Amino acid sequence: MTKTVLILGGSLAGLHVAHALLRKRNKDLKVIIVSKNTHLYWNLASVRAIIPGQIKDEAIFKPLSDALSRYPKESWELIIGTATAANLEEKAVEVAVSDGTTRKVAYDQLVMATGARSAAPNVPWKAADSYEDTVKILHDTAARVKNAQHIVVGGAGSTGVEVAGELGHEYGKTKEIILLCAADKILGGDSVAAAAAHELKKLNVTIKYGARVAETRTTPEGKTHVVLSTGEALSTDLYLPTTGLLPNTEYLPGRYLSADAGYRRVLVDEFLRVQDARDAWACGDVVSKPRAGFLITQKQAANVARNVELALAGREPAVAKDPPADIFACSVGRDRGAGRINSIRLPSFAVWLAKGRTLGMQRVQGYVDGSVA
Known part of the structure; x- marks a missing residue:
């Protein structure tokens, strides 16, 4: 049966x-x-x-x-x-x-x-309600990134750090990139937080600590006002939330x-x-x-x-x-990274080699041909 x-x-x-x-x-x-x-x-x-x-x-x-x-x-x-x-x-x-x-x-x-x-709606970090919607959100985000001169990334978890790193690698010398962190350390205070922050600094990314987003408002001119819990407001061409x-x-x-x-x-x-x-x-x-x-x-x-x-x-x-070990790896741009295996810190080059170089895209074929299992 x-x-x-x-x-x-x-x-x-x-x-x-x-x-x-x-x-x-x-x-x-x-x-x-x-x-x-x-x-x-x-x-x-x-x-x-x-x-x-x-x-x-x-x-x-x-x-x-x-x-x-x-x-x-x-x-x-x-x-x-x-x-x-x-x-x-x-x-x-x-x-x-x-x-x-x-x-x-x-x-x-x-x-x-x-x-x-x-x-958050209309961000490409996870699949949307359909393939067509996901592709559209991804393309729309890329177009907005290209046109923006000032970009704020909300949330300093691994996704936020990786987004800020990619933006800094490509545009750190030509656009202003700000990463908002609600706490006093990025990556939830992980032991590699300082190393990741150091790599972001090299890419001209500004990290703003104690910056919890309270609300956002879109202006008639197309800008976004990001209001923090402290009452401070940032005006930006593009706000990319990564939290939650x-x-x-x-x-x-x-x-x-x-x-x-x-x-x-x-x-x-x-x-x-x-x-x-x-x-x-x-x-x-x-x-x-x-x-x-x-x-x-x-x-x-x-x-x-x-x-x-x-x-x-x-x-x-x-x-x-x-998994046999607690592995945490965070790419920071296309040639940097921060990570650890259990409590052993990995050099930036090792994280790039293991993750940042391809972001795992070489594994995609395994999900197509079944070799992943």
Whole structure:
């Protein structure tokens, strides 16, 4: 009897799990992926893609159908749509399909990998509601970057630092680049914060500490007034907010979610199984445990794929393993970076070599040909 694995989300985590299952060539298994986007988006490179002429669309957008078409047609289905309601007791999910219809999809095993979205609208750090929307936002942002003479980046987490670094590398001598940091250290006070700040200084990026954004207002002239909690206001040609990720978990009943106001992630146990549910798993940014990050997502996806296989075979799950080391790497422009492995600081060149040189774009092909799994 054919078993159905329903994967919600066609990005890094969801596609990884799909490849891991489909590569087994199990004739009694069907994998259904629900994705709001027709394409995989390598959003890790979005910080550089906003610099005009640096990255072509085809390098960071890959059709999901190309990634799945290598498997027998009867073993998979791709539904372009959005999960709107999940009933984990009945083991079924309602999906709003892109053609305007609604579909109820039953499953034997459910994988939730719907990721997260940017809290701010119209920024390209995460995929938008469709491939077309994502491309438009990315292109529009690049055009605004090109035309702006004064740019303010809001938020000094890893995305904000990388955005500021890319802007500083390209325009540090010709445009004014300001990075707003709400605290007294960037990168959440990580041990590499001082090193990253030093690299930004070399790129002529000004870091403004204790600068929490209270509100923004657009003027009739097209400028943005960025008002800080101190009352100070900055007038800029372009404001790029990078703060806040919101897990895409609205389709789940509240009892499966954390109580964090505005940040309701999926609660999972040591197996990455959804707490108080059966035959349901979650990985990636919807979990954000221990934090959101590519290497963590990749490891979680491998763990979930393995436990889904065990569940289908009627066996007990295995405890999910964390990455072997706590690695933090932040690129700062196209030839600099700051990072560490556990508590060991990495030289700037090593971070450039490992991440900043390509922003991981060499890994994209693995998600297309399945070798990632």
